[in-house]
Amino acid sequence: QVQLVESGGGLVQAGGSLRLSCAASIRTFRQYSMAWFRQAPGKEREFVSVIMWSSGSTSYADSVKGRFTISRDNAQKMVYLQMNGLKPEDTAVYYCAASLFGSSWSDQTYAYWGQGTQVTVSS
Numbered sequence: 001q002v003q004l005v006e007s008g009g010g011l012v013q014a015g016g017s018l019r020l021s022c023a024a025s026i027r028t029f030r031q032y033s034m035a036w037f038r039q040a041p042g043k044e045r046e047f048v049s050v051i052m053w054s055s056g057s058t059s060y061a062d063s064v065k066g067r068f069t070i071s072r073d074n075a076q077k078m079v080y081l082q083m084n085g086l087k088p089e090d091t092a093v094y095y096c097a098a099s100l101f102g103s104s105w106s107d108q109t110y111a112y113w114g115q116g117t118q119v120t121v122s123s
Contacts, residue, residue, distance in 0.1 A: 013121070030074040
């Protein structure tokens with residue numbers, strides 16, 4: 001059974017930083033592409049970043065490019081999202097997601113999801 005557990009969210013002032021973590025209980029973790037999505041109140045869930053299983057290549061939404069960095073530790077079965085230069089518009093619940101079959105910016109690609117961690121950025 002696949003389980004994803006996010007942590008690291010919280011309240012931070014604009015310009016600050018947070019590091020989100022996602023612990024994955026997946027036997028073949030290194031075969032999964034891992035992504036972060038977020039959902040702000042009243043808005044649809046949106047793609048933030050993904051790290052591919054094979055090459056470790058990364059991709060970012062334009063809104064976070066240059067500020068956020070995704071990484072993974074296959075030995076520890078962890079995925080991280082380092083968020084710098086946070087803005088009030090980054091306020092959302094952040095979700096970790098896993099896909100065994102490819103990777104994309106669409107949430108439909110990802111079969112497994114965590115419960116989310118709240119990030120609140122004050123102005």
